Amino acid sequence: MTDVPANRRANPHDIRDRGLSETPEQRTSYLRAGHTLRSWFLTTDHKRIALLYLVAVTFFFFVGGIAAALIRIDLLTPEGDLLSNEGYNRAFTLHGVIMVWFFLIPSIPNTFGNFLIPLMIGAKDLAFPRLNLLSWYIYVIGGLCTLFVLVAGGVDTGWTFYTPLSSMFAHGQVVMAATAVFIVGFSSILTGLNFIVTIHKLRCPGMTWGRLPLFVWSHYATSLILVLATPVLSITLALIAAERLFGLGVFDPKLGGDPLLYQHLFWFYSHPAVYIMVLPGLGVVSELVTAAARKRVFGYWFVAGSSLAIAAVGFLVWGHHMFVAGQSMYAGAVFSFLSLVVAVPSAVKVYNWTATLYKGQIAIDPPFLFAASFIGLFVFGGLTGLVLAMLAVDTHVHDTYFVVAHFHYIMVGGTVSAYFGALHFWWPKMFGRTYPMVWGRIMALLIYLGFNLTFFPQFILGYLGMPRRYHVYPPEWQVWNVLSSTGASILGVAYVLPFVYLLWSLRYGPPAPANPWGAAGLEWTVPSPPPKENFAETPVVDCPAYDYPLEMEEGEMKEGARG
Amino acid sequence: MVDQPYSTAPQQREAATMGMFVFLGTEIMLFGGMFAVALGLRLTHPREFVDASLQLHVWIGAINTAVLLTSSAAVALAVHAVRAHQYRATSVLFVIAALLGVVFLGIKAFEYATEYREGLLLPPVGVQRLFMDLYLLSTGLHALHVIVGAGLLAGVAAFAPRRATLVENTGLFWHLVDSIWVFLYPVLYLAR
Amino acid sequence: MEQARKRLAIVWLALMVLLALTVAGSFTVTGAASAVVSFGVAAAKVVLIFWFFMQLRTEKGLIRVFAVGAIAWLAILLTMLTIDNVTR
Numbered sequence: 001m002t003d004v005p006a007n008r009r010a011n012p013h014d015i016r017d018r019g020l021s022e023t024p025e026q027r028t029s030y031l032r033a034g035h036t037l038r039s040w041f042l043t044t045d046h047k048r049i050a051l052l053y054l055v056a057v058t059f060f061f062f063v064g065g066i067a068a069a070l071i072r073i074d075l076l077t078p079e080g081d082l083l084s085n086e087g088y089n090r091a092f093t094l095h096g097v098i099m100v101w102f103f104l105i106p107s108i109p110n111t112f113g114n115f116l117i118p119l120m121i122g123a124k125d126l127a128f129p130r131l132n133l134l135s136w137y138i139y140v141i142g143g144l145c146t147l148f149v150l151v152a153g154g155v156d157t158g159w160t161f162y163t164p165l166s167s168m169f170a171h172g173q174v175v176m177a178a179t180a181v182f183i184v185g186f187s188s189i190l191t192g193l194n195f196i197v198t199i200h201k202l203r204c205p206g207m208t209w210g211r212l213p214l215f216v217w218s219h220y221a222t223s224l225i226l227v228l229a230t231p232v233l234s235i236t237l238a239l240i241a242a243e244r245l246f247g248l249g250v251f252d253p254k255l256g257g258d259p260l261l262y263q264h265l266f267w268f269y270s271h272p273a274v275y276i277m278v279l280p281g282l283g284v285v286s287e288l289v290t291a292a293a294r295k296r297v298f299g300y301w302f303v304a305g306s307s308l309a310i311a312a313v314g315f316l317v318w319g320h321h322m323f324v325a326g327q328s329m330y331a332g333a334v335f336s337f338l339s340l341v342v343a344v345p346s347a348v349k350v351y352n353w354t355a356t357l358y359k360g361q362i363a364i365d366p367p368f369l370f371a372a373s374f375i376g377l378f379v380f381g382g383l384t385g386l387v388l389a390m391l392a393v394d395t396h397v398h399d400t401y402f403v404v405a406h407f408h409y410i411m412v413g414g415t416v417s418a419y420f421g422a423l424h425f426w427w428p429k430m431f432g433r434t435y436p437m438v439w440g441r442i443m444a445l446l447i448y449l450g451f452n453l454t455f456f457p458q459f460i461l462g463y464l465g466m467p468r469r470y471h472v473y474p475p476e477w478q479v480w481n482v483l484s485s486t487g488a489s490i491l492g493v494a495y496v497l498p499f500v501y502l503l504w505s506l507r508y509g510p511p512a513p514a515n516p517w518g519a520a521g522l523e524w525t526v527p528s529p530p531p532k533e534n535f536a537e538t539p540v541v542d543c544p545a546y547d548y549p550l551e552m553e554e555g556e557m558k559e560g561a562r563g
Numbered sequence: 564m565v566d567q568p569y570s571t572a573p574q575q576r577e578a579a580t581m582g583m584f585v586f587l588g589t590e591i592m593l594f595g596g597m598f599a600v601a602l603g604l605r606l607t608h609p610r611e612f613v614d615a616s617l618q619l620h621v622w623i624g625a626i627n628t629a630v631l632l633t634s635s636a637a638v639a640l641a642v643h644a645v646r647a648h649q650y651r652a653t654s655v656l657f658v659i660a661a662l663l664g665v666v667f668l669g670i671k672a673f674e675y676a677t678e679y680r681e682g683l684l685l686p687p688v689g690v691q692r693l694f695m696d697l698y699l700l701s702t703g704l705h706a707l708h709v710i711v712g713a714g715l716l717a718g719v720a721a722f723a724p725r726r727a728t729l730v731e732n733t734g735l736f737w738h739l740v741d742s743i744w745v746f747l748y749p750v751l752y753l754a755r
Numbered sequence: 756m757e758q759a760r761k762r763l764a765i766v767w768l769a770l771m772v773l774l775a776l777t778v779a780g781s782f783t784v785t786g787a788a789s790a791v792v793s794f795g796v797a798a799a800k801v802v803l804i805f806w807f808f809m810q811l812r813t814e815k816g817l818i819r820v821f822a823v824g825a826i827a828w829l830a831i832l833l834t835m836l837t838i839d840n841v842t843r
């Protein structure tokens with residue numbers, strides 16, 4: 001057996017170390033501060049809670065993914081032959097409910113936000129550590145309720161729970177599903193509350209608002225949406241449950257109720273909810289771009305302000321989901337205009353990222369590839385959002401696959417790319433190990449190609465008129481559906497890959513130094529993985545954010561270890 | 564007395580107060596959904612909405628409003644007392660406020676019973692049914708908050724009247740419960 | 756302290772007067788004006804509760820912003836809902 005080279009040994013001086021033991025940093029890190037189940041399940045350490053969430057959201061990602069697989073397999077043929085009509089309805093409902101509330105909304109904030117925000121602002125923990133743990137338990141309880149729904153017959157109303165179908169006519173576990181989402185809503189609200197107070201109150205000396213990483217700004221904006229929008233969803237779901245359980249009708253058309261009232265209430269939350277899903281990803285990409293280019297972000301205040309602008313304007317556009325539902329034309333015109341306006345701050349971010357990359361020393365590492373994937377897919381999805389914002393065009397493509405493709409470009413092409421980018425960027429920090437870069441690059445490429453193959457044909461299908469939530473379609477559309485399902489299988493492979501090489505790295509990967517990417521930010525000043533209390537002494541910040549040298553001299557070597 | 568991750572006591576106190584105000588904001592949005600339903604109903608069926616509102620007992624609602632406003636005053640006095648280190652007064656005032664909350668609930672129960680006897684509670688059809696369902700749901704949700712609030716007041720009075728931040732923040736919650744009723748009353752009872 | 760207690764007593768009295776006003780208004784004023792009266796009075800009561808009882812009088816600006824933030828946000832929902840209903 002050959003010796004393991006020194007740079008791959010956990011303990012470089014021990015020639016017999018086969019690279020399997022822990023590094024000294026890991027031994028004194030938060031990972032080893034307490035060995036019992038109790039120290040994990042009753043932890044108040046934000047880093048451990050982040051890992052609890054990581055496991056939970058990964059689990060739900062795969063459950064939602066299985067639902068997606070069922071959908072795409074059924075759609076391989078024009079007949080509805082894999083699932084019954086009822087079964088297909090349940091599949092897309094569960095796919096939506098699980099992906100939206102149990103994966104996309106918590107994915108970046110509750111894993112990376114929880115782990116990184118205190119580190120990035122120089123704090124020892126979040127403002128309310130026990131509330132943080134409570135948030136996780138509430139999430140788990142909501143998740144268990146959803147799993148119960150899964151086995152007890154499902155729900156077929158779509159993740160949007162439109163009345164009067166959901167309140168009066170649907171069979172299935174509507175009340176339990178509404179309860180599950182109601183419960184997990186509290187997890188969201190408490191997380192947002194925690195982040196807001198943390199960012200206001202726990203910044204270390206010298207960490208002014210103008211020196212905060214953009215990741216923190218975008219999570220602040222996300223938290224504002226979380227606390228203001230989610231309660232409206234809670235009350236709306238409670239009203240549906242009350243109607244089903246007690247016959248108390250507020251949306252019942254027979255009594256004079258207005259079904260559109262439900263849609264106003266639901267979308268008042270759910271449109272800002274999509275910004276909850278994408279803003280953290282936008283924050284991640286800001287970090288990945290500036291680190292990859294080793295260059296200060298261009299237009300820091302514009303990017304920070306654009307996060308707040310997206311959060312604010314995002315509350316003003318919900319009626320664009322109701323253009324053909326019976327809303328007044330004047331309200332429709334107002335919402336259409338505002339929906340065009342909301343694209344502006346997102347575009348501002350993209351311009352600033354591009355300007356950041358310009359003349360930067362770009363390293364083609366996995367985080368950068370995921371960021372690039374995000375930018376390409378997000379821009380494309382965002383442009384199609386502008387198409388949908390046009391009232392006249394939307395009357396043609398509303399409730400078709402055009403809409404489905406649009407939001408998957410943002411949610412999956414965008415947020416999921418950002419999620420994996422964050423995972424590949426901060427993995428060494430979180431676990432103290434580096435992974436083989438080549439596999440990360442392969443995954444990023446597979447995601448980009450598989451994603452486009454899956455969802456681009458859906459734009460064509462939508463334009464041709466294929467309605468969403470149908471599993472029976474005219475045979476001439478089969479070719480596009482087959483392309484889409486093929487792409488989905490590539491995506492499936494890509495999503496399974498990290499399990500192999502990331503988990504491999506936990507044991508066999510070379511130990512990570514404190515700053516493997518040579519990036520700026522307080523989280524890179526602590527060991528990888530960080531000790532339980534984060535900082536031995538409270539940091540004092542005296543330089544701006546992203547304090548890279550402005551210009552690289554010709555032939556100057558990059559500082560910091562790479563890869 | 565500073566807990567992790569705070570470095571000074573004022574920082575911790577300010578964080579707790581800020582957290583409570585953010586939480587109150589979420590409660591406003593929660594009840595806001597109910598107010599939106601009321602607004603929607605009022606806009607689509609103005610005539611029937613007013614007719615249904617006239618059936619409610621304005622005076623019972625007014626008495627209940629006075630009860631809650633007085634309990635809020637008691638809580639405000641309690642907060643002043645805790646800042647002046649008068650812990651007995653804090654405790655007593657919180658208990659008074661909680662008892663007034665129970666009085667509110669008692670009057671509400673009496674009101675529901677009266678409405679039931681008058682056949683008002685579950686009219687068979689029409690906008691009046693929608694209105695009464697909204698009335699039940701919103702006053703019911705509010706009553707739930709009164710129960711929780713009264714419980715918190717009593718608990719703090721019994722076990723922690725010296726902890727100034729806890730006293731203040733519990734008081735803030737109670738004031739919000741009161742404020743919500745201040746708006747529920749005209750929305751439901753005083754539509755003309 | 757006496758001054759503080761006196762202030763709270765005056766606020767309580769003002770709240771009772773406002774309550775009487777709004778009840779009287781419900782018997783005398785009708786239509787759009789009645790909505791103005793009853794919601795105006797309710798807003799005045801809540802302002803008093805927030806400013807004096809909830810100590811916003813002595814809190815920092817940021818807390819005051821948080822206190823009214825949700826109300827402003829709720830106004831968005833209520834306004835757009837009204838625009839839709841009224842123009843249908």
